[in-house]
Amino acid sequence: MSDVALGHDLHAESHHDYPGLSPDTSTGISHSKLGMWIFLASDCLLFGAFISAYLMYNGRAQRGPTPSDVINIPFTSTSTFVLLMSSLTMVLAVSAAHRGEERRTRLWLIATAILGASFIAGQVYEFTTMYREGLGYTTNIFGSSFFSLTGFHGVHVTVGIILLLILVSMSFRGRLPKAKAEVVEVIGLYWHFVDVVWIVIFTVVYLIHK
Secondary structure (H helix, E strand, C coil): CCHHHHHHHHHHHHHHHCCCCCCECCCCCEHHHHHHHHHHHHHHHHHHHHHHHHHHHCCCCCCCCCHHHHCCHHHHHHHHHHHHHHHHHHHHHHHHHHCCCHHHHHHHHHHHHHHHHHHHHHHHHHHHHHHHCCCCCCCCHHHHHHHHHHHHHHHHHHHHHHHHHHHHHHHHCCCCCHHHHHHHHHHHHHHHHHHHHHHHHHHHHHHCCC
16 A cells, blocks of 8 residues: 555544544645634624724714713723733633643633623623713714724624633533544634734724724
8 A cells, every 4th residue: 555545544534533623625724724714804804894984984073972082991901901811711722622631621711701701791881881971873973883893893702702602511511522622723713813803993993092
């Protein structure tokens, strides 16, 4: 048997024994990773559209509260720090998954979900406070663009939390062994993307607001 044939046999056997692994594509990465990268690329376009709309309308003459009236930078900075720390716990979860440490993987996934939920709780508090101060979705252009952009990101974080909890459930049922570490890694890509996008939003909306 040739080395090439033997390599193909071993490749086929590995995917038969570990069905959670996706076969490699011609790009050298798995189908699941490639699919996630394609999804994230399309999502970049959506966020780009929201951010562009915010920048386009921000600063125009309008009635009602302005960014300077309602934005609380110290509070949002704390929420941002919490979300960035969740990227660290996600890295630790992926690392533990590749080592086959299911208990540690589960622990770090739960920690990531808690940090993400804390960020969402902070966002809900921020939205509620702004509404009480007179800024609603239809109050002015700033309100519409602000709530659309940050709310769209909040939906992404919420989806990420749900995916993390699904992984935790799989781990408790013994369905997240080392052979399926790639599943954790793919969800990790999504989570890091959400964090990076928030850094851009935080900079554009909170730090250079008019």
